[in-house]
Amino acid sequence: MSFFVFYSFIFILGSVIGSFLGVLAERLPREKTIRGRSECDYCGAVLKWFDLIPIFSFLFLGGKCRRCEKKISPYHLWVEIITGLAFLAVAFYLFPYPLLGIDLQIxxxxxxxxxxxxxxxxxxxxxxxxxxxxxxxxxxxxxxxxxxxxxxxxxxxxxxxxxxxxxxxxxxxxxxxxxxxxxxxxxxxxxxxxxxxxxxxxxxxxxxxxxxxxxxxxxxxxxxxxxxxxxxxxxxxxxxxxxxxxxxxxxxxxxxxxxxxxxxxxxxxxxxxx
Incomplete structure (x- = not known):
């Protein structure tokens, strides 16, 4: 069970960080501030915190904006999933047996x-x-x-x-x-x-x-x-x-x-x- 909890935490952590990485990848090339609130690309509605839960919010809303109900690009969803899987791959590789024999260098x-x-x-x-x-x-x-x-x-x-x-x-x-x-x-x-x-x-x-x-x-x-x-x-x-x-x-x-x-x-x- 501890293995499952550890790896689940790593995937969730990766998806959360992936949400931020998606913002970086989208705003930095356009020289936009990364501090601004996320908003719908169509109606401009500022997204609430419960609309920004990695992976879950997109699936719960059916890939649509809560306000205008237009289709949202799955871009952020893919960034979150890929980052979660990447973090999980690192954890599997370096910690095949979590909490056993872990040292500071690892x-x-x-x-x-x-x-x-x-x-x-x-x-x-x-x-x-x-x-x-x-x-x-x-x-x-x-x-x-x-x-x-x-x-x-x-x-x-x-x-x-x-x-x-x-x-x-x-x-x-x-x-x-x-x-x-x-x-x-x-x-x-x-x-x-x-x-x-x-x-x-x-x-x-x-x-x-x-x-x-x-x-x-x-x-x-x-x-x-x-x-x-x-x-x-x-x-x-x-x-x-x-x-x-x-x-x-x-x-x-x-x-x-x-x-x-x-x-x-x-x-x-x-x-x-x-």
């Missing part, structure tokens, strides 16, 4: 991964809807990643764990420089045609967050998946070769996957050369 990693998942989801939907990656989220991601690696390095004392933590910090800085430098170069030499400046800033953040070699795996998966989906859209007439591609969508999705399987994929690939 708790720190858990909170950091939830933070990264939140950043990734906000960037994913902002880029998907507006083709813009908000600087505010990038700055928060860089600051949070630096804080985590520094805490890990200084908080472990002078031990083997501390050496590994310092190694992780240095490799993360290296990954940030390499990934960011590569994308900034693409942006500079193509004058923004191949890669946007937002993607370059995002690569800097992802390099710092994932470290080496995870960032390399994430970049490979994002380029591969982006190419496959992009060519598929062109083939079915949904896009052209000149269409703008929200590459941040592929970068964040592949980076989230690499939190779980990045090192395993790298080890599998390197095993062919041993």
């Amino acid at each position: 708790i720190g990693q858990f909170l950091f991964w939830l933070f990264l998942a939140s950043c990734f989801i906000a960037i994913f939907f902002a880029d998907l809807k507006f083709y813009i990656i908000p600087d505010e989220i990038i700055i928060a991601g860089i600051a949070g990643s630096l804080a985590y690696w520094i805490w890990l390095a200084f908080g472990s004392g002078f031990s083997l764990i501390s050496i590994e933590a310092w190694r992780g910090l240095l490799f993360s800085l290296l990954a940030a420089v390499l990934a960011g430098g590569f994308f900034f170069s693409l942006n500079y030499f193509s004058r923004g045609r191949w890669m946007g400046m937002g993607d370059a800033k995002l690569a800097l953040f992802l390099g710092l967050a994932l470290g080496w070699p995870n960032i390399l795996i994430a970049l490979f998966i994002s380029f591969l998946s982006g190419s496959i989906i992009g060519l598929g859209l062109v083939f079915f007439g949904r896009a052209s070769m000149k269409s703008q591609v929200p590459f941040g969508v592929f970068l964040t999705a592949s980076s989230f996957a690499c939190l779980f399987w990045g090192e395993k994929i790298a080890d599998w690939y390197l095993s062919f050369f041993r």
